[in-house]
Amino acid sequence: MTVHPHKWENSGTHRVPYWVYTDPEIYARELAAVFGGKSWNFVGLEAEIPNPGDYKRTAIGESSVIVVRGKEGEINVLKNQCAHRGLEVCRQDYGATRAFQCPYHQWTYRLDGALSGVPFAKGVGGHGGMPDDFDRKDHGLTKLNVTTRHGAIFASYAQDMQPLEDYLGDKMLTLFDRVFNGKPLRIVGVSRQRIPSNWKLMFENIKDPYHASLLHVFLVTFGLFRVDNPSRTEMDSTGRHSALVSRRSTNLDPNAATQEMASFREKLELKDPRLLDIVKEFSDPATVVMQTIWPNLIVQQQANTLATRQILPAGPDAFDLNWTFFGYEDDDDAMRTRRLRHANLMGPAGFVSLDDSEVMDLAQRGIHVDPEQQAVVEMGGRGREDHDHIVTETAIRAFYGYYREIMGL
Amino acid sequence: MTVHPHKWENSGTHRVPYWVYTDPEIYARELAAVFGGKSWNFVGLEAEIPNPGDYKRTAIGESSVIVVRGKEGEINVLKNQCAHRGLEVCRQDYGATRAFQCPYHQWTYRLDGALSGVPFAKGVGGHGGMPDDFDRKDHGLTKLNVTTRHGAIFASYAQDMQPLEDYLGDKMLTLFDRVFNGKPLRIVGVSRQRIPSNWKLMFENIKDPYHASLLHVFLVTFGLFRVDNPSRTEMDSTGRHSALVSRRSTNLDPNAATQEMASFREKLELKDPRLLDIVKEFSDPATVVMQTIWPNLIVQQQANTLATRQILPAGPDAFDLNWTFFGYEDDDDAMRTRRLRHANLMGPAGFVSLDDSEVMDLAQRGIHVDPEQQAVVEMGGRGREDHDHIVTETAIRAFYGYYREIMGL
Amino acid sequence: MTVHPHKWENSGTHRVPYWVYTDPEIYARELAAVFGGKSWNFVGLEAEIPNPGDYKRTAIGESSVIVVRGKEGEINVLKNQCAHRGLEVCRQDYGATRAFQCPYHQWTYRLDGALSGVPFAKGVGGHGGMPDDFDRKDHGLTKLNVTTRHGAIFASYAQDMQPLEDYLGDKMLTLFDRVFNGKPLRIVGVSRQRIPSNWKLMFENIKDPYHASLLHVFLVTFGLFRVDNPSRTEMDSTGRHSALVSRRSTNLDPNAATQEMASFREKLELKDPRLLDIVKEFSDPATVVMQTIWPNLIVQQQANTLATRQILPAGPDAFDLNWTFFGYEDDDDAMRTRRLRHANLMGPAGFVSLDDSEVMDLAQRGIHVDPEQQAVVEMGGRGREDHDHIVTETAIRAFYGYYREIMGL
Amino acid sequence: MSNDPGLMLEVQALYTAYADLIDEGPISEWPSLFVETALYKIVTRENLARGWDLGLMLCESRGGIEDRAYAIEHLSLTIPRRVRHLISGFALTTNADGSFAVTANFAVFETIEGRVTTTFASGRYRDIVVREADGKLRFKEKISVCDAATINNSLVYPL
C-alpha cells in the first residue's frame, strides 16, 4: 500500500521506523540483500546428518534447500529445485538416500547435486531424447557455498565469502566456540514455531537483554536471570552479531532490581525442583550466554539447555523459528535427563520463551496500528558500543547500523 | 492488479464503479482519508465503561485503540501502540485497570495515556538507563480527539474537528437524540460478525431502504416494514449521514406493494408471538428509524430493539460489524425481556439482518466478476435530495457525493 | 515484489522463465489476454443441463458465469453479476429455474439474460421509481458469445470469434469428434480439486506425455501406458492445442523402456481385476487420447473412462480442476459399471492422476525457490513440430510459442 | 457423575438426533427434541463473561423453536450451505428434580456451496435434559456457548 517508497529519516539507529517490519518492498529486498547476500546462513548441525546420504530439508530466506552429507562425508547444501522443470526434488523434512530423484521425470542427482541420470536422454527406439549438445554438467542442483565449524553448518549464496572465523570476529568466535567446542554433539530434539511477527523482532528480543528481567517472571523468580547479575553485552566490529553474557549470582538483595518488577514473587518454590537442578558445565563463570549471528541464528545456553534457533522468514508478518536442542556425545545419563528437563524453559511451550512468542505477536500487531511511527531504542544511550551490563539496547542499535548499510536505507 | 490507477468517469453518483469496492489502492486511501481524516468515528457507549479504569479495545479503520474512562470519569481514546517498541499494550477486548502496563518492558501509562513509569530509566547500579534528555512527557500513548453525546463516544485523529452537533447537522442531530435522549443507557449485549464484503456495502444496505420490502420476507410478512408505509429518507447537508424513518401502518391492502414481492406469505403466524409483541416507546409516530453516521456508525431502532452497529474495515473484501444492543436504565423487566426477544431480528442470526449479511457476501463476489462495470443507482431518480418516501436510492447517491469529495475521485 | 517488470530473454520456448508461474502482474494479464481474450472457453456439457431452465454455475478465468438452457432449448452463457448493484444472481452450483431473480431487489432476468422485471420501477403510490428514460433493454445480464459442438459448450467474451471448427483446426477437430461423436452423452459424475499450482502446469502435465511412463507406476505396471507404445504428439497450426495419441501394445519386452523406470514392478496383479477390464470402444487403434484445448480444457480418453477437465485459475499459485466424467446414452449396464470402475484411475484420488496433483504441488513450491531460474524444455529437441512418438516436450514448446504471442512476452 | 451406560447411550442418542436433524435435516423435526416450554439459546462466551443476557438466538418455547426452524427453511435468504457437528466429552449429573444436567464440547464445520469446508465454531453445551411422559428424553434447556465472540458472517443454523 506504500504510495512512495519509504525513507529512513534520522541518521542514527536509536529510532527505528515501523515500516521496516511491515513494508512488502522492504521485505523483498531483505530476502535478496540479507539472506541472499554476503551472509553465512545457519542451516543445521552435522549431528542431524551423521552418515553419508543423511539429509535434511530447510530453507534460507524463503528458499528451500537440502543439506546432505556426501559420499566422502563432506556436507553439501543444494537448492531444492529440479534443473528440469523446477520441482522440489526433496519432499521430506529429513531422511537418508543414495541420490535425489525427482519424481516427475526421474532426473537423478548425486549427493553433491551433479545430474547423474536423465531417462530417455538418448530417446527410445531412436525416437526423441535430449539434444546432442545437452550436457548434464550444466544441469545439476545449484550448490551453495558451505562452511562448518565444530559441528555447525553454514551456507551462502555468495561464493566469495570471508571465512566464518573472520565473519564472526574474535569476540564472537570465542563465545561461539564456548558451546561449539569441538566435542561431538548429540541431538536432543527439535521444535518448530510459526511466529506471527517480523523476523527482525526475534533478533531484537535476544539483543535486548533487559526485557528478560521484566517480562520473564519465571526467570526472575527463580533467579535464573536478573538485571543486577554481573553481565555484559558485546558485538562484533560490524555490529551484526552480538552476545549477552550473564552470571547467576548467589545471594542478591531481592529488593534491588526486582522491586521494579510488577509481578515478582519472592516465595515461589517448585513442586518438582528437578526442573531447575542446574550443574556448571562450562569453565567460565557465565551461566547464560545468548548469541545472535547474522542473519538467522541464535545460539542459546541457559541453565543446561543448549539450542540453536534458526530463523526462517515467511513474509513481513511471520517467521518460522526452528529450535534444535542438543548436548554432547559424552553427556552422562544424568545430564541427558537434565537437558530434557531444562528444555521445559524453551520452545513453543517454554516457561520462559512462551512469554517471548506472545510478546512478538503483540509487537507485530501493535506496529501495524501505525507503521509510520518509530521505535524508541534508547536504553543505555544512543550509541552502539559494548556495555559491561545489560540495562541497554545497544545491540539493537548496532544491528540496525549494519542493516541500514546492507539495505541501503 | 490495476496497471494504471482508476478514475471515476462520469460526474454523477448514480453510477458507482465497482473498483471502489475491490482496488487495494483505493482502500489504502480510505483508511487515511475516511477513517483517519476529519471524521468522528464511533468507538462505543459510555455504559460499556461505567467506572474509572473500565476500558474496551476497539479499532478505528484498522488501527487498534483503547477506550478508557479516566480517574475523573472523563473518557480517553488512546492508540494501542506502546511508545517504546510498539506493542499493543492492551491485549484484552475489555476490562478494568488502574494503568496500562506494556508486558515487554513494563512501560506504564496512566489512563490518559501519559507515560508514568519506565523501569530502569535511571539504570541499575549506575549502569545503563535512558538518556538524560529522555522526557516521559514526549512518550505517552497517542491520545485521540474525543467527544461524547448522551452516552455515545466518538473519536478522531483530527484535532481540529467541528463539534459533533455541527458535524451531524440539525436534522441528523434530532434523530440521533431521539434514541440517545440523555437517559442512562443499559447494555443488553454485543455481537460481532466478520462480513466478507467491502465496508461501504454495509452503508449502502441501510441507505437503501427499499430493499427491505423486497428482501426481508420476515419483515414484510409481519408488517414490520413495507414500502407503502408512510416514511421518509433524509440526509444532512453534506450527504454523508442519512436516515430512514418509517411508520408501521395498521391495515394496509396486502396486495398493494406486496404483490410485487415474490415470496410474500399473507397467512403466516408466529407460534410464539412474544417475538413481536411491540410497545410504542417513542413520542413520535415512527416505528423504525435507521440512521447512518459517517464514517462507521449505524443507529438502529426497529421494534423495541435498539443497537449501534460499528463498522471496522478489514481489507477491501471484508469488515467486522460490531453490534451493541442496548436499552435504558429505567427499562422495566417486561421491556428488558422484550429487548432480548426482539434482538432475534438482528445480528448474525437475525431473522432480518441474516438476509443482509448473505446479500453482502453475494454482492462482493458478484462485483469481483467484473470490477470495471458499475452499479446503477437510479431508484428515485439521479439526484441526492431528501425524499418523503423510501422507494429511492437517494441516500446512496448522497453518500458517494461526499465520498468523491473526500477521496478526490 | 517485482521491482521492474519481467522480460522473457531468450527467443525460443525451450527455456521457460519461472516467473510466468508466480508473478501477479503476469497473472492479471493472463486473465485478460488468455481467458478474457479471443478464446473459446469450455464451460460444460449440454447433458448437464438437458431441459429448458436447467443451469449450472461455473467460471471463465476467475469470473463467475451462468450456463443455462433457454426456453427454446438454446444455450446461454451469462455473466453472474446483477445489472443493478452487482450481486451474484445465481448462488447455486446447479439447478432449474424459470428466471433468475436477484435476491436483493428482485430484479428478474429471463433465461437469455434480458431484464424482465424491476420492482417499483414506476414507484409506489406515485413515489419514487426509476427514471423515465430507464430502459430495461440496457440492463440485462451480459451475454457471452456461445458455441457448441456435439454436446460440448464453449463461450467467449469476444464477439468476433472464428467458428470452433476453425479454432480447433482439422487435426484437433478430428480427435475432438472422436469422443464427441454426436452420440448423446450421459453424465457419470463430477469431481473438483483445488490444486496449489499455476494453471499452466496442468497443461504442461498433459502436453508432456513422457512423464507418464516414469511417474505413473500404476499406469506402466499394468501396461496402460508406456513410452514405447506406438504413439504420436500433435498440435494445431498455432500450437495452442495439442493431443497425445497412444496405443496399448500386447506384448512388449518388459525390459525395454521400463528398465529406466525406478519403481517398475513386473509381477504386480490386481486383486480385483475388474478395475481394468477394458473393452475397445473406438474404431481407431488408439487406446489413450489426451487432448488439450486452449485455454482451459483437457479431453481425456483413457481405458473406458471419458472426461472433460476444466481449468479455473485462482491466482498465480492455484487453480480449480473440474472433472466431468461422462459416457454415452446408449451405454449398456456393463459399460456404465465399467466407466464407474475406471474412474478410479482419475480425479483427486485417481490411481494415476493422484501422482499428477502431487507433482504439481511440488512444482509450484520448487518454482518459488527461485523464480528467476528457467525450465529446460528440451526433450525431443527445441522445435515445436509434431512427433510420431511421445519422448518429447514439443507440445509444451508449441504452447508457449502461442502464449508469448498472446501475452506479448 | 452417572455411570449408567444405558442412560448415557440414551442421552447421546438425543444429541445425535439433534445434530442429525440440523446437519442432515429435516430441520422441521428438530423442534420435536425439545419440551413444550423449552429454552433454547446461543450465547457467546463474551456476553456470558460480561454478564450480558443477549443471545444470538433465543427461543423461549418449542413454538419459538418451530418459528426459528420455519424461518431457516422458508423465510431467510441464505447461500446454500451445510453444517456438520462433532460432539464429544459428555458429562451427566442428575439434578434434585430428576432432570439431567448435561455438558459436552462441540465443533461445527461449515461447507458453503461452491466453497471448501471450514471450521465454523467450537464451544460448549450446558443443557438440561428431562424424560417426558412418553418415556422420551428431551431438552428442557439447551444453551450453546460459542467460544468465539465473532461469527464468520451468518449464523444460519443452530449450533
Next chain:
Amino acid sequence: MSNDPGLMLEVQALYTAYADLIDEGPISEWPSLFVETALYKIVTRENLARGWDLGLMLCESRGGIEDRAYAIEHLSLTIPRRVRHLISGFALTTNADGSFAVTANFAVFETIEGRVTTTFASGRYRDIVVREADGKLRFKEKISVCDAATINNSLVYPL
C-alpha cells in the same frame, strides 16, 4: 435405535479400528475390517444430490480395497502426510436381515510434512455392518459422504 451399550461399544470399536489403521497404520490391515464382498465408496454430496453414481474411490470387494491399500503404500507418488479422524454421533438400527445400519459424522484433519494441520474434510458415514462367522463385526458397505464438492488437492487416504 439400539440401546444395547455392549453392541454400541463393539460397533464403535470397529470405527476406531477403521480410523486407527488409516491414521496410524498399517494401512495394509485396513481391508481386514471389510467382508469379502464389501462395497467401499467415497462420494461427494454433490454427486449424490444430482443422482450421479461417480465415486472418488470405488471398491467393489475386499480385493479392491486391498488394491487401493497397496497402491497408497507402494504405487502412488505422494507428499508424506498424516490424516486424523474424529468421529461422533453414532446411530445404529438393525435391519430385517440382522445387519446393522450405522451412521456417524466425521471430520478429517490433514498434516502434510513440513506444513501445519488443516481441516481436510467433514462428512457422514452411511454404513452397513454385519457380524461374521468368526463373531467379528465388519463393514459390508461403507459409504463416506464428503460434504464439500471440492477436494483440497489430493485425496490420498480413505475418508
Next chain:
Amino acid sequence: MSNDPGLMLEVQALYTAYADLIDEGPISEWPSLFVETALYKIVTRENLARGWDLGLMLCESRGGIEDRAYAIEHLSLTIPRRVRHLISGFALTTNADGSFAVTANFAVFETIEGRVTTTFASGRYRDIVVREADGKLRFKEKISVCDAATINNSLVYPL
C-alpha cells in the same frame, strides 16, 4: 480390547474431566487427574519418528504437573485465549499389571480473544490409566502426540 461398557464410560469420564479442566478450568485442578508419580509429555510425531526424546512439555511427577498448571495461571505472559478439545476413537486394553493402555484421537481448537476460532492441533493420546486406592481412575502416563511438527506460535495449554 475391553468391551465392558461401564469401564469404558468411566475411562471416557476421565478424559472428559481432563478436557474440561483445560477448556473450562480451573486448570489448578487439572493435576488431580494424575497419580503422584505420573509422567506427562507432549511430543511431536517428528521427534518420535526421529528417535529424539524432546518433549514440548515434560512433567515427571504430579508436582511437575502442578508447576506447569501454576505457571500457566500465574507466571506466563499470554494473550487471553480458550482451547476446546474434541476427543474420539477410544481403544482400551488391560496390561499385565492391571493398568489400562488407552489410545484416542484428539483435535484442539483455539480461540484467541478478539480473533476467530482456528484448528490448533490434531493428534493422538497414548496413555496408561490406573485405578487408585480411592477407587478413582487416574493417568499414570499421558503422552500427547501432536501430528504437526510446527506449532502455531505458542503452546499455552496442554494438548
